[in-house]
Amino acid sequence: MTRERSAGDAQVADLAAEIRGGDRRALARAITLAESTRDDHRATAVDLLDALLPDAGGAVRVGVSGAPGAGKSTFIEALGGYLVEVGRRVAVLAVDPSSARSGGSILGDKTRMESLSRSPDAFIRPSPSGGTLGGVARRTREAMLLCEAAGFDVVIVETVGVGQSEVAVAGMVDLFLLLLAPGAGDELQGLKRGIVEMADLVVVNKADGDLAPSADRTVAEYSSALHVIRPRSFAWTPRVLACSALTGDGIPAVWQAMREHRNALEVGGALADLRADQARQWMWDEVTATLLVELRRDPEVARLVETLERDVVAGHVSPAAAARRILEEFLRRV
Numbered sequence: 001m002t003r004e005r006s007a008g009d010a011q012v013a014d015l016a017a018e019i020r021g022g023d024r025r026a027l028a029r030a031i032t033l034a035e036s037t038r039d040d041h042r043a044t045a046v047d048l049l050d051a052l053l054p055d056a057g058g059a060v061r062v063g064v065s066g067a068p069g070a071g072k073s074t075f076i077e078a079l080g081g082y083l084v085e086v087g088r089r090v091a092v093l094a095v096d097p098s099s100a101r102s103g104g105s106i107l108g109d110k111t112r113m114e115s116l117s118r119s120p121d122a123f124i125r126p127s128p129s130g131g132t133l134g135g136v137a138r139r140t141r142e143a144m145l146l147c148e149a150a151g152f153d154v155v156i157v158e159t160v161g162v163g164q165s166e167v168a169v170a171g172m173v174d175l176f177l178l179l180l181a182p183g184a185g186d187e188l189q190g191l192k193r194g195i196v197e198m199a200d201l202v203v204v205n206k207a208d209g210d211l212a213p214s215a216d217r218t219v220a221e222y223s224s225a226l227h228v229i230r231p232r233s234f235a236w237t238p239r240v241l242a243c244s245a246l247t248g249d250g251i252p253a254v255w256q257a258m259r260e261h262r263n264a265l266e267v268g269g270a271l272a273d274l275r276a277d278q279a280r281q282w283m284w285d286e287v288t289a290t291l292l293v294e295l296r297r298d299p300e301v302a303r304l305v306e307t308l309e310r311d312v313v314a315g316h317v318s319p320a321a322a323a324r325r326i327l328e329e330f331l332r333r334v
């Protein structure tokens with residue numbers, strides 16, 4: 001395995017110092033390095049993360065998920081605006097592996113978070129377009145640490161509530177928030193139930209105007225549903241709240257619940273345990289991802305893969321035998 005050279009100690013130290021000083025352009029540059037697939041950029045990013053690790057870890061890490069249109073972007077803008085008002089520094093990262101396909105979503109997000117993005121105490125980074133979920137998750141974890149090192153003390157990771165991305169996000173944050181629109185009772189069925197089970201906070205948004213009664217019903221439904229779900233942590237029992245991202249009603253109560261969650265997890269050491277588990281998982285994700293990249297990069301292995309894929313599809317070779325031969329070839333060459 002090749003070890004590409006990083007930009008060098010002096011350059012890494014300079015960039016690290018700028019980030020520690022809260023320099024947003026340096027932070028943006030560092031995240032771009034972390035997002036890059038170029039080996040020398042990756043190497044620099046890894047060195048930088050190493051240098052900044054002692055400065056990271058201090059933020060409240062929040063994942064926000066919800067179906068398209070639930071109001072995630074509007075909610076994050078409202079919550080972020082409130083947090084800035086009460087003296088916090090907020091970073092918003094988006095995880096949206098589908099954004100490359102669905103197009104407009106990121107552009108829409110950017111316009112919707114316009115007022116938050118103008119604040120000097122907020123930093124908004126849309127999801128890098130394209131790539132696998134694994135790749136996007138890795139880059140988001142790294143971006144999160146970089147934001148913390150730059151002094152952002154609340155990091156919000158937004159993800160669309162479809163597919164596997166919320167599992168990845170729930171695995172990298174302290175608190176997972178599920179945002180619902182009123183009348184989203186069907187989310188309790190089937191597939192979506194898994195997402196409800198991951199939630200530390202369920203927030204029913206759009207509790208305003210004509211939608212207010214329906215929002216109340218949804219709160220009641222989810223409250224009784226959560227009673228029968230075993231909590232993820234001994235330290236915290238999930239709660240259901242209502243808010244309106246549009247009017248700002250209920251936003252301070254959401255933050256209050258987040259603070260109580262934080263205290264509950266800190267008191268018994270659950271937060272430290274959670275972070276330790278996540279760090280271990282992160283390491284293994286990194287090993288897996290890097291192995292796969294190296295394997296796919298080897299031209300001899302690639303040739304063999306091409307033949308074996310055909311054989312497997314045609315039913316001439318079993319998938320297990322093919323996998324074995326690919327791995328043997330790869331291990332022979334490293």
Ligand SMILES: Nc1nc2c(ncn2[C@@H]2O[C@H](COP(=O)(O)OP(=O)(O)OP(=O)(O)O)[C@@H](O)[C@H]2O)c(=O)[nH]1
Pocket residue numbers: 066067068069070071072073074075105109112160205206207208211243244245246247
């Ligand atoms: N009435 C009302 N409408 C809201 C509220 N929050 C968001 N909306 C509206 O709901 C629509 C979707 O809001 P977004 O914030 O874009 O939702 P999203 O979940 O980020 O959507 P995607 O990024 O497409 O997944 C917009 O038209 C918002 O104006 C709210 O609290 N009350």
Ligand SMILES: [Mg+2]
Pocket residue numbers: 072073074109
């Ligand atoms: Mg959005």
